[in-house]
Amino acid sequence: MTTSNYSLILGSKQCQLNIKDRLLIRHRISGANMENELTIRLSIFLGTLVVIAVWEFLLPRRQATVSRLIRWYSNLGIVVVSSALLRWLFPILAVGLAHLATQRGWGLFNNFRVPYELAFILSVLLLDMTIYFQHLVFHMVPRLWLLHRMHHTDMDFDVTTALRFHPIEIILSMFVKMSVVVVLGPPVLAVLVFELILNSSAMFNHGNIRLPGAIDRILRLFIVTPDMHRVHHSIMRRETDSNYGFFLSWWDKLFGTYRDQPEQGHENMAIGIELFRNPKYSHLHWLLIQPFINKR
Ligand SMILES: [Zn+2]
Numbered sequence: 001m002t003t004s005n006y007s008l009i010l011g012s013k014q015c016q017l018n019i020k021d022r023l024l025i026r027h028r029i030s031g032a033n034m035e036n037e038l039t040i041r042l043s044i045f046l047g048t049l050v051v052i053a054v055w056e057f058l059l060p061r062r063q064a065t066v067s068r069l070i071r072w073y074s075n076l077g078i079v080v081v082s083s084a085l086l087r088w089l090f091p092i093l094a095v096g097l098a099h100l101a102t103q104r105g106w107g108l109f110n111n112f113r114v115p116y117e118l119a120f121i122l123s124v125l126l127l128d129m130t131i132y133f134q135h136l137v138f139h140m141v142p143r144l145w146l147l148h149r150m151h152h153t154d155m156d157f158d159v160t161t162a163l164r165f166h167p168i169e170i171i172l173s174m175f176v177k178m179s180v181v182v183v184l185g186p187p188v189l190a191v192l193v194f195e196l197i198l199n200s201s202a203m204f205n206h207g208n209i210r211l212p213g214a215i216d217r218i219l220r221l222f223i224v225t226p227d228m229h230r231v232h233h234s235i236m237r238r239e240t241d242s243n244y245g246f247f248l249s250w251w252d253k254l255f256g257t258y259r260d261q262p263e264q265g266h267e268n269m270a271i272g273i274e275l276f277r278n279p280k281y282s283h284l285h286w287l288l289i290q291p292f293i294n295k296r
């Protein structure tokens with residue numbers, strides 16, 4: 001059921017119901033909405049994870065260099081910690097805030113007459129561009145790099161690397177996304193679709209998967225491919241500081257941060273950060289304290 005369905009139901013019943021009944025209905029509907037949203041998110045997340053993991057098993061791009069068991073336990077563990085923290089700290093997340101912005105008339109698209117389809121497309125594009133710039137800023141500002149470098153300490157690169165972000169970075173990123181939602185007032189569905197696309201796309205482009213060169217080139221005209229994002233995980237800092245996109249490949253090309261291939265080639269390039277080559281840093285507790293390790 002879409003948000004417009006909810007307003008339709010609420011709109012037609014409103015004249016016969018008192019305020020208490022209306023609040024109760026709204027509460028039940030948003031409860032059902034939350035459950036639906038969670039089911040959709042979990043199904044797409046698990047579906048993409050399984051498809052890419054099977055693809056990695058059948059057609060791997062590189063050989064693993066450290067224990068997959070420890071990496072998978074840590075990378076999947078950190079996403080559980082982040083998700084629990086987000087739910088605990090935030091009364092509503094980006095999609096809920098977009099719903100509230102629509103109800104209260106906050107943001108550009110809720111105050112100017114913009115066709116729904118145009119508002120939808122612009123919202124997805126602007127959210128993706130924001131995440132690109134957020135990623136760039138996390139590389140450029142030394143204190144933010146301390147939070148973000150944990151993503152780069154992974155010594156291998158596979159579907160679970162897409163989930164390996166420090167919980168503090170996830171929280172800051174949610175604030176950034178929510179600020180964009182308040183300023184833009186995007187359609188609720190656009191925010192949900194964007195988050196689903198971003199998560200699936202990140203799992204795809206972190207995949208240790210082999211794609212024919214011609215297909216990679218065609219896909220790269222639009223989206224970030226695994227070969228494009230792997231360059232970003234290179235141990236060489238100038239390669240790390242390139243290819244910041246997570247969904248569309250356009251922002252890197254537009255803002256001059258695009259790098260086509262790694263100097264050492266995809267099979268030979270070293271992945272990770274020189275300071276953290278010890279496999280002990282792959283353990284979950286080291287991931288959590290990573291920003292506070294005094295190593296530069
Ligand atoms: Zn990065």
Ligand SMILES: [Zn+2]
Nearest residue numbers: 151206229232
């Ligand atoms: Zn990455």
